Amino acid sequence: xxxxxxxxxxxxxxxxxxxxxxxxxxxxxxxxxxxxxxxxxxxxxxxxxxxxxxxxxxxxxxxxxxxxxxxxxxxxxxxxxxxxxxxxxxxxxxxxxxxxxxxxxxxxxxxxxxxxxxxxxxxxxxxxxxxxxxxxxxxxxxxxxxxxxxxxxxxxxxxxxxxxxxxxxxxxxxxxxxxxxxxxxxxxxxxx
Numbered sequence: 192x193x194x195x196x197x198x199x200x201x202x203x204x205x206x207x208x209x210x211x212x213x214x215x216x217x218x219x220x221x222x223x224x225x226x227x228x229x230x231x232x233x234x235x236x237x238x239x240x241x242x243x244x245x246x247x248x249x250x251x252x253x254x255x256x257x258x259x260x261x262x263x264x265x266x267x268x269x270x271x272x273x274x275x276x277x278x279x280x281x282x283x284x285x286x287x288x289x290x291x292x293x294x295x296x297x298x299x300x301x302x303x304x305x306x307x308x309x310x311x312x313x314x315x316x317x318x319x320x321x322x323x324x325x326x327x328x329x330x331x332x333x334x335x336x337x338x339x340x341x342x343x344x345x346x347x348x349x350x351x352x353x354x355x356x357x358x359x360x361x362x363x364x365x366x367x368x369x370x371x372x373x374x375x376x377x378x379x380x381x382x383x
Contacts, residue, residue, distance in 0.1 A: 193298050196278035198231035198238045199254075199270035200224065201263050201318060202246075213371065214246075214284045223371065224249075226287035231280065234291055239273060241266035262339040263318060268330040271322060283318035285371045292361040297321055297353055305329075306350040309358055311368045317341040319368060 202214035202224050214224040221229070228238055228251060240251045254273045256265040267281050278301065282289060293309075298321060300307045307321040318341070326348050333344045355365060 192236060193234055193278075193280070193295070194236060195276050196235055196280055196298070196321070197270070197274035197276045198228075198235040199241055199267065199274065199279040199281045200227045200231070200238065200251075200284050201241045201266045201270075201281060202227075202284040216371070218287060218371070223287055224284045227282055227284045227289070230287070230289045230291065231282060231294065234294055235280065237274070237276065239270050239279075241270050257334075262341070264330060264339055264341045264344060265334060267322060267341065268327060268334060271324055271327045271330070274324070277324050278321055279324075280321050281318055283370060286319055286367070286369065287371065288366040288369050289319060290362045290367045293319075293358055293367045296358065296361050300351045300353055303349070304351040305348040306345060308345060308350055308352050309368065310352045310354045311358070311365055312355070315342055315345060315352065316368050317345060318370075 214222065216223050218226065224240070232238060238251050240249060240253050241256070242253050243256050245253055245255060254269045257269050270279050270281065280294060297307050297309065301321055305323045305326040309316040309319060329347050330344055338344065358365060
């Protein structure tokens with residue numbers, strides 16, 4: 192159990208490439224949101240779901256974006272603000288295969304950082320990453336300036352990047368970082 196951290200599942204996107212609400216899309220008998228929560232619940236004592244506006248029928252506490260149409264940065268900032276812990280682990284709801292071992296490995300890098308972000312194929316994965324509460328002022332300032340890109344904010348934080356070589360020891364195929372953005376992605380996942 193990672194006791195100083197809250198899991199924050201980001202489920203407020205507009206799902207434009209999917210054509211329907213990704214969070215409620217069913218894969219292997221459960222919604223993508225249920226898959227994401229099931230992956231992190233054993234690791235964290237608190238789980239929050241970040242939404243644009245309140246959703247009915249969710250059993251987990253919800254946090255609403257404070258800045259409309261500001262993307263995952265708004266959801267992350269709202270989650271950090273509401274979390275009663277010094278860290279959050281942010282996970283996009285469309286990443287149903289995240290491994291608990293990968294999350295625990297990432298947690299070990301948090302000392303002295305404001306963010307711990309995996310690098311896969313040389314690209315940061317900011318929606319499967321740890322963020323410290325101390326990053327909140329930088330995020331708020333970015334939102335006030337109209338910034339929406341989480342990757343831009345990472346450049347202003349004391350971020351630790353964990354390369355894929357370190358992650359493959361816990362997830363050889365890096366399945367934790369598969370995200371389902373399109374109907375084709377979902378079909379490919381169903382065929383696995």
